[in-house]
Amino acid sequence: MFAARYPLLTIGASIALIVMLIAGVFWGTAPIPWQEKLAVLLRAPDAKSSLTAIIWEWRMPRVLACGLVGAALALSGTLIQTALRNPLADPYLLGLSSGASAAAVAAIIWLPAGIVAAFGLPLIAFFGAALAFGITLLMAYNRERPMDRLLVILAGVAVSLLFQSFTAFLLHISDPNATKTALNWLMGSAAGTNWQELPIMAIATIIVTLLALSQHKQLDALLMGDARATSLGVATAPLKLAIFLATALLTGLSVSIMGIVGFVGLIVPHLARQLCGSAHKKLIPLAMLLGASILVFTDLLCRTLLAPSELPLAVLLALFATPPFILILRQTRHVA
Amino acid sequence: MLHKASPKSSNTIFKLEQVGFEIGDKHLVKSCSFEVHQGHFVGLLGPNGAGKSSLLKLLYREKKPTTGTITAFDRSIDSWNRRAFAAKVGTVLQEKAQLAGLTIEQVASLGLFPLACSKKEEHQRVQHALELVELWDRRSENAGYLSGGEQQRLFFAQILALDPEVYLLDEPNNHLDIYFQIRLLDHIKAKGKTVIASFHDINLAARYCDQAVLMHQSEMVSQGPLEEVLSPERLKEIYRVNAQFNNSAITIHTPVGIDAVR
Numbered sequence: 001m002f003a004a005r006y007p008l009l010t011i012g013a014s015i016a017l018i019v020m021l022i023a024g025v026f027w028g029t030a031p032i033p034w035q036e037k038l039a040v041l042l043r044a045p046d047a048k049s050s051l052t053a054i055i056w057e058w059r060m061p062r063v064l065a066c067g068l069v070g071a072a073l074a075l076s077g078t079l080i081q082t083a084l085r086n087p088l089a090d091p092y093l094l095g096l097s098s099g100a101s102a103a104a105v106a107a108i109i110w111l112p113a114g115i116v117a118a119f120g121l122p123l124i125a126f127f128g129a130a131l132a133f134g135i136t137l138l139m140a141y142n143r144e145r146p147m148d149r150l151l152v153i154l155a156g157v158a159v160s161l162l163f164q165s166f167t168a169f170l171l172h173i174s175d176p177n178a179t180k181t182a183l184n185w186l187m188g189s190a191a192g193t194n195w196q197e198l199p200i201m202a203i204a205t206i207i208v209t210l211l212a213l214s215q216h217k218q219l220d221a222l223l224m225g226d227a228r229a230t231s232l233g234v235a236t237a238p239l240k241l242a243i244f245l246a247t248a249l250l251t252g253l254s255v256s257i258m259g260i261v262g263f264v265g266l267i268v269p270h271l272a273r274q275l276c277g278s279a280h281k282k283l284i285p286l287a288m289l290l291g292a293s294i295l296v297f298t299d300l301l302c303r304t305l306l307a308p309s310e311l312p313l314a315v316l317l318a319l320f321a322t323p324p325f326i327l328i329l330r331q332t333r334h335v336a
Numbered sequence: 337m338l339h340k341a342s343p344k345s346s347n348t349i350f351k352l353e354q355v356g357f358e359i360g361d362k363h364l365v366k367s368c369s370f371e372v373h374q375g376h377f378v379g380l381l382g383p384n385g386a387g388k389s390s391l392l393k394l395l396y397r398e399k400k401p402t403t404g405t406i407t408a409f410d411r412s413i414d415s416w417n418r419r420a421f422a423a424k425v426g427t428v429l430q431e432k433a434q435l436a437g438l439t440i441e442q443v444a445s446l447g448l449f450p451l452a453c454s455k456k457e458e459h460q461r462v463q464h465a466l467e468l469v470e471l472w473d474r475r476s477e478n479a480g481y482l483s484g485g486e487q488q489r490l491f492f493a494q495i496l497a498l499d500p501e502v503y504l505l506d507e508p509n510n511h512l513d514i515y516f517q518i519r520l521l522d523h524i525k526a527k528g529k530t531v532i533a534s535f536h537d538i539n540l541a542a543r544y545c546d547q548a549v550l551m552h553q554s555e556m557v558s559q560g561p562l563e564e565v566l567s568p569e570r571l572k573e574i575y576r577v578n579a580q581f582n583n584s585a586i587t588i589h590t591p592v593g594i595d596a597v598r
Contacts, residue, residue: 085434143359221446224433228491231396231429231504233422233450277478278437 006276006286013289017067020296024063025055028303057194065193065201065257066299067292070264072205072250074291077265078272078284079212082219083243086149087328090266091129091251094152095159097262099132100125100248100255101186102163102170109174122200126252128163133248135159146226189312190258190299201253208246209284215239216280223278261313263321264291270328294320347374348410349502349530350395355404357390364390367404368556370549372532377525379545379562380534383575386551388534389430392506395532396427422450426500428491430507436480440471440490443479447494465497468523469516484511492520505533509540538566538575542586550574 026032032040032051040051073091080089091097107116107124116124139155140147167186212219218239221229226236254261272287295313298320302311350372357365365387372378380388393399394406397413406413409424426447435443444462453461466472469489479490488511495503503524509517517540524531525544535541541548541562548565550558552574558565563581571579572592579588 217446217449220438220442221449223438224435224443224446225429225431227393227396227398227429227431228427228433230398230418231422231427232446233417233419235418273437277439277442279442 006282009275010286010289013286013293017289017293017296020293020300021063021067024066024296024300025059027300028054028059028307061195061198062190062193062299063296064198066190066295068198068201068205069190069254069258069261070268070291070293070295071288072201072208072254072291073261073264073295074268074272074287075205075209075212075284076247076250078269078280078287079219079243080247080265081269082222082280083240084147084149084152085223085225086152087270087331088149088153088266090263091247091254092260092262092265093160094156095132095136095163096129096248096251097255097260098160098163098167099135100129100252101260102167103128103131104256105167105170105186109170120200122253122256124252125256126249129252129255130245130248132159132163133244137244186259189302189310191310193257197257201257204249204253208250209288211242211246212284213281216284219280220278258313261295261317263317263325264295266328267321267324268294270324348372349374349408350532351407353405353407355391355394355401355406357394357399358402363554365394365401366555368549368551369404370556370559372530372547374530375528376547377531377545378533379541379548380532380551381538381541381548381565382536382551382557384536385553387554388536388551389506390554391551392427392504392532392534396425396504397421419450422500423498424500425502425504426495426498427504428488428495428506428508430510432484432487434480435482435487435490436478438479439476440466440479440482441475443490444471444475444493444497447497451498461497461499462493465493468496469493469520485513485516488512489516489520492516496523499527499529501529503529503531503533505531507536508533509535509537538571539586542566542581542584 032054036048036051040048040055077090080091080094081087083089104121104125107119107121136152136156136159137147139158140152142148218229218234221232221234222236222239229236251265268291269283269287272283272290276282276286298313298316301316302313305311348371352371353369355365355368356363368391380391382388390399394401397418400414408416408421413421441462444466445458447465448458448461463472466475469492471486471489471493479487482490492508505524508521512520521540521544531544533541533544535545545562547560548558548562549556550565550570557574558570566581566586568578568580571577571581571586576592577588578590578592579586
């Protein structure tokens with residue numbers, strides 16, 4: 001069905017990602033002449049130090065962060081849709097993102113800065129995401145019947161609202177100066193990402209990717225339902241627990257870097273499935289490449305469309321994501 | 337098989353002792369005790385909702401019994417590594433699945449998951465199995481668009497590719513048209529492997545089973561050779577039909593309480 005064109009697809013998606021990364025570094029709010037871009041990039045001795053700072057300290061970590069977060073969210077979405085066999089499952093709709101951001105905001109406001117620094121915001125955001133996910137699953141769990149697809153999503157939306165109102169309350173009672181920055185961050189923004197935030201995100205994404213690829217047949221078996229996977233000898237409970245934790249980890253880390261980034265985890269896996277089918281050996285790499293390209297591209301648009309001011313990521317992402325989301329909803333109605 | 341007090345023999349595949357299974361306050365299986373011996377074709381019989389599928393779930397280890405013990409190949413069933421167990425005991429389940437995005441060939445080769453075999457052998461086994469169910473020519477099609485009966489044939493291809501020691505079949509004739517019902521079950525019967533299959537169609541059961549376990553309202557009512565289990569009295573009491581078992585076929589006369597068909 002999809003076999004012949006897969007190599008072409010991955011090569012195309014890789015080239016697209018590379019082009020997006022280069023474009024993301026070269027274009028932005030500050031116009032820089034071409035010959036100077038190259039000089040700065042090559043760290044030539046005659047390059048202006050202010051431009052070097054913009055490209056190396058400002059744009060590059062930001063662009064790389066977008067690539068990593070896009071790939072991580074696409075991977076999370078793919079895994080969680082398989083584990084729950086639910087085409088609407090995604091870290092944002094299931095409440096993970098809101099849980100992570102509520103935990104992060106609470107930690108920033110309540111905990112002394114020393115403790116936050118010691119634990120690290122990513123870890124705190126991970127616990128928030130895991131807690132929210134746990135509540136969502138508990139609300140939808142029924143031990144006599146398999147989990148209802150729409151009930152899980154409704155539970156996720158309820159949990160999401162709960163954590164959002166908690167976050168709003170925290171922002172309301174906190175220092176008004178902090179509120180503007182926090183709001184910006186909550187709507188999703190890659191601005192201000194620095195190099196120190198990247199290694200942990202990169203390591204986590206690589207480890208989860210390798211683990212997921214090593215289990216690609218188990219994941220395929222899971223698509224046929226828990227009972228069939230079990231009857232084929234797949235230990236479904238540990239596999240699903242690992243998927244839930246990996247999703248919470250990647251979502252928590254993503255939120256700690258650039259706030260809530262919705263829809264990438266929902267839409268991108270569907271896009272990839274349309275292109276290469278559901279077999280995870282092919283699906284996971286393609287979804288991650290597409291996720292990375294799309295987020296880098298969206299971030300670039302957010303920076304350049306209304307330059308010199310910046311749009312929040314959420315504005316454009318929601319705009320892009322709405323048509324495919326409606327399409328998925330319409331298809332899902334029949335199978336729910 | 338199914339001797340109530342048989343001496344311990346090495347060809348015992350499954351041994352169930354006082355096995356019960358409940359969810360909440362619902363008793364789905366109540367104190368079932370029987371043995372299944374190698375090479376027998378055992379029918380799990382009973383009307384709808386008798387607990388046949390629940391009992392099979394305990395055998396392919398989707399659920400654990402809440403009371404009693406199950407021994408598989410002379411060991412506690414829980415002591416088996418899941419994958420090693422699945423390589424010996426294959427299953428065809430009855431519920432439909434969402435297979436969108438996987439090709440027919442990909443789904444069939446998932447049946448070989450419990451087995452570690454070379455790419456070449458995997459290909460041969462899958463081709464052979466898909467040819468048997470007449471889906472080989474359509475192997476690159478999206479399995480998500482198959483009809484219920486075609487999907488059931490594909491799941492048969494999974495177990496035929498694996499060819500395990502024990503076949504567990506939950507309502508194997510579901511969705512299949514009569515040609516494939518007979519063709520596939522004849523094929524499996526001819527292999528001489530151990531089969532445990534649930535049937536609600538007692539005529540089909542009569543064609544294949546040499547032994548039977550009869551269930552009614554979650555309880556095991558009777559076990560033994562098929563002719564003894566399906567006595568006219570039990571057919572009347574449990575299946576509510578006036579019927580006679582003779583010569584591997586059941587002749588059904590009338591439903592109980594209804595005089596005659598005009």
